[in-house]
Amino acid sequence: MRTLIILALLTFLCTRARAQVLTVSDELTMRSDTDYDLIGKIGGQVLLMQDRDTKHLLTGYDRNMRQSWEKELELRGRNIRLLTSVAKQDGTGFSLLYLYRKSSRNYLQLDAYNPAGNLVDSTTLVDFGVFSTAPQEGIYRSEDESKLLLLITEQQSKVRCLGIDMEKLELTYDMELEPEKFFFNDDFMQAEIANDGTTYFVIERDNFKSRRKEHKYEVHTIKPNRQFDKFEVPMGDSLTYDIFFRYDNQNGHLTAAGLYTIKNFTRADGYFWINVDPANPAATQPSFTPFPLTLIRNIEGKKYNKKNPGIDELSVRNIVLRKDGGGLIITERNRQLERRSNSSRTQVANNYGIRPLVDYHYDELVVFSVHPNGDPHWSNILHKRQYSQDDGGAYSSYFLMENQRSLRFLFNDEIRFENTVSEYVVNGRGEFDRNSLFHTRDLDLRLRFRDGVQVAANEMILPSEHRNKLRLVKVTYEVK
Numbered sequence: 001m002r003t004l005i006i007l008a009l010l011t012f013l014c015t016r017a018r019a020q021v022l023t024v025s026d027e028l029t030m031r032s033d034t035d036y037d038l039i040g041k042i043g044g045q046v047l048l049m050q051d052r053d054t055k056h057l058l059t060g061y062d063r064n065m066r067q068s069w070e071k072e073l074e075l076r077g078r079n080i081r082l083l084t085s086v087a088k089q090d091g092t093g094f095s096l097l098y099l100y101r102k103s104s105r106n107y108l109q110l111d112a113y114n115p116a117g118n119l120v121d122s123t124t125l126v127d128f129g130v131f132s133t134a135p136q137e138g139i140y141r142s143e144d145e146s147k148l149l150l151l152i153t154e155q156q157s158k159v160r161c162l163g164i165d166m167e168k169l170e171l172t173y174d175m176e177l178e179p180e181k182f183f184f185n186d187d188f189m190q191a192e193i194a195n196d197g198t199t200y201f202v203i204e205r206d207n208f209k210s211r212r213k214e215h216k217y218e219v220h221t222i223k224p225n226r227q228f229d230k231f232e233v234p235m236g237d238s239l240t241y242d243i244f245f246r247y248d249n250q251n252g253h254l255t256a257a258g259l260y261t262i263k264n265f266t267r268a269d270g271y272f273w274i275n276v277d278p279a280n281p282a283a284t285q286p287s288f289t290p291f292p293l294t295l296i297r298n299i300e301g302k303k304y305n306k307k308n309p310g311i312d313e314l315s316v317r318n319i320v321l322r323k324d325g326g327g328l329i330i331t332e333r334n335r336q337l338e339r340r341s342n343s344s345r346t347q348v349a350n351n352y353g354i355r356p357l358v359d360y361h362y363d364e365l366v367v368f369s370v371h372p373n374g375d376p377h378w379s380n381i382l383h384k385r386q387y388s389q390d391d392g393g394a395y396s397s398y399f400l401m402e403n404q405r406s407l408r409f410l411f412n413d414e415i416r417f418e419n420t421v422s423e424y425v426v427n428g429r430g431e432f433d434r435n436s437l438f439h440t441r442d443l444d445l446r447l448r449f450r451d452g453v454q455v456a457a458n459e460m461i462l463p464s465e466h467r468n469k470l471r472l473v474k475v476t477y478e479v480k
Helices: 209-214 293-303 342-347
Strands: 010-013 016-024 035-042 045-052 055-061 067-072 078-087 094-102 105-113 119-129 136-141 147-153 159-165 170-177 188-193 199-205 216-222 228-234 239-248 253-261 270-276 287-290 314-321 327-339 357-370 376-382 386-389 399-402 406-412 420-427 432-439 453-456 459-466 469-479
Touching (some): 016 432, 035 459, 045 469, 119 159, 119 170, 147 188, 239 314, 287 357, 293 357, 376 420
Antiparallel strands (some): 055 067, 136 147, 159 170, 199 216, 270 287, 314 327, 459 469
16 A cells, blocks of 8 residues: 655744655565666656666656556667666656667667656767776766766776767767876876866876875866866865865856865865866965864864864765855765674684675764855854664765755664654754654655755655665655
């Protein structure tokens, strides 16, 4: 029987009451060879793609999350490898990008569908021929999802960059980058693609103590007219602990934020902010801000080191851009610990080949707000403590829901079957509320917040997995 769950849990924000309405789908049995992709909300319905090795099933859910139809998509060729799905922002359909093989040759295919899952257009973008080795792939989307960047790496010394126009269903460029003294797995940091199709390919250089004064980021650009360019962003006398790039389409800048360290890589000493004008990259000046001591004490607690204050196990998760060119740097404390269980040690005399147990810890979120020039605006700690074992951290971390008034950080309080779901609501001044939204007891839910999709300013879709059963959960915020 279909389950419809409405939770009138009221919180108070901006003096108005808000209720969270949960609508839960029926269960789908997931086989061990099944991958799924939550495409989003298209034409008033939620679409789910299932990749079952040789079958590719598309399922549609109505506004009450009832399964209304299911159909098998006929994709080209064999040995199909789905790369990604992209929903059109106007809700008129979606596209599938995939690799397939035919007569020992490999092809890149782009198919466009309407909301009912009917094929409306199709094009073969590239004939790769025969791959000499199994290639690595990376996919990056523009902010408006009208452009895609596909990176194909067969050799570590060079990368093939393919720009794809999702609206015109055509290949914008197919170029090969081969930077000097480049090894992909060691030197590549990130790629970004702007709404106009320009690619920014970022390489890290000399990020170690003996050459700290030479440390920089090397940015290779490919424009839609296939013009190459390159510029550098020097990092002064600091080593970078972590970094995240995002292209600011509104202001036309390549933005980066990260953590830096002065002495070693065991802990971060502060954060930095970079705003690059691609028309004048030589004028770029990174802004470095040490962590406030009060913030370090609040996070480190008893581990606080007066002689060498800093924060360990911190990673940059995201950048939220502001209209004025500033932004929010979202960081999270996380670590993984490998260990061997006592039971595995007693089973064999030597435990070579025994898979270790992995503990996953995802704790505090630390948010820094900065002005366009990098000057600090405010910072806050959003406390949480999540622990799990041998699950890849799938149920940990958070989901970020954005609207013009605030940011919502939703997460599982604890990583277990019966668990409270909570949120932090943060406004533009750094003020926040923490709310307990609902409990999963009797709901048979284990929510994977990291895999959620925001489908409206007040609505998101979250997958729930438990014992090979998949359910989709629509969370809607209603103003009363």
